[in-house]
Amino acid sequence: xxxxxxxxxxxxxxxxxxxxxxxxxxxxxxxxxxxxxxxxxxxxxxxxxxxxxxxxxxxxxxxxxxxxx
Numbered sequence: 001x002x003x004x005x006x007x008x009x010x011x012x013x014x015x016x017x018x019x020x021x022x023x024x025x026x027x028x029x030x031x032x033x034x035x036x037x038x039x040x041x042x043x044x045x046x047x048x049x050x051x052x053x054x055x056x057x058x059x060x061x062x063x064x065x066x067x068x069x
Contacts, residue, residue: 006051009044013037 016037020030 013040
């Protein structure tokens with residue numbers, strides 16, 4: 001099973017937002033979709049934060065290598 005990418009989570013949340021904008025959506029469905037959308041955005045946020053931390057680690061390693069030369 002492949003891991004879902006940041007972009008796929010953002011796209012899914014956009015799809016959910018479109019569904020929520022339907023004026024004929026029921027309250028029950030809107031609450032369910034809202035929860036799903038929040039989950040998608042939280043997961044995307046975590047993926048983004050993880051990528052940021054990896055980038056900072058790589059950058060720090062590169063800076064240490066330069067200072068040791």
